[in-house]
Amino acid sequence: MHRALLVLSLALVACDSGNGDRTELERLFDCDTVREITFPSTTSGALSTSDCDYTDDDGTYADYYVFELDAATNVDVFQTSDTIDSFLSLYNASGTELAFDDDSGSDFFGPHDARISRSLAAGVYVIAANSYGVETGPYTLELTTTP
Ligand SMILES: [Ca+2]
Numbered sequence: 510m511h512r513a514l515l516v517l518s519l520a521l522v523a524c525d526s527g528n529g530d531r532t533e534l535e536r537l538f539d540c541d542t543v544r545e546i547t548f549p550s551t552t553s554g555a556l557s558t559s560d561c562d563y564t565d566d567d568g569t570y571a572d573y574y575v576f577e578l579d580a581a582t583n584v585d586v587f588q589t590s591d592t593i594d595s596f597l598s599l600y601n602a603s604g605t606e607l608a609f610d611d612d613s614g615s616d617f618f619g620p621h622d623a624r625i626s627r628s629l630a631a632g633v634y635v636i637a638a639n640s641y642g643v644e645t646g647p648y649t650l651e652l653t654t655t656p
């Protein structure tokens with residue numbers, strides 16, 4: 510037990526020294542570009558082969574966005590695209606996935622847009638803008654709050 514903890518501690522130290530000023534979230538999601546985002550906002554993004562890997566390691570690419578809520582909030586996260594089959598994941602600050610969605614943002618014959626609507630407590634959260642398959646192309650991320 511103690512031995513395992515010691516090994517783990519050493520591994521974390523080694524990781525720290527190797528990655529300079531990476532933030533905790535960047536380490537957690539193994540991605541050097543976790544961008545800050547706020548509600549409400551509309552962001553244009555694109556999935557590309559130089560993007561970070563999605564947390565499932567399924568070969569798809571993901572853009573990670575972090576936001577902080579000062580109070581409990583009903584959030585609506587909508588990823589829309591004419592090019593890619595949007596797929597969204599929502600995580601807490603520990604990296605635990607709270608929700609994911611493939612096509613809730615469109616009807617059956619629609620463009621396969623993704624939408625997550627959730628009541629969230631105050632805190633820090635991360636969104637992964639992802640695709641259902643291994644795809645690249647532009648998307649729009651719309652963040653709104655509802656009463
Ligand atoms: Ca990107």
Ligand SMILES: [Ca+2]
Pocket residue numbers: 594595596610611612621622623641
């Ligand atoms: Ca989709």
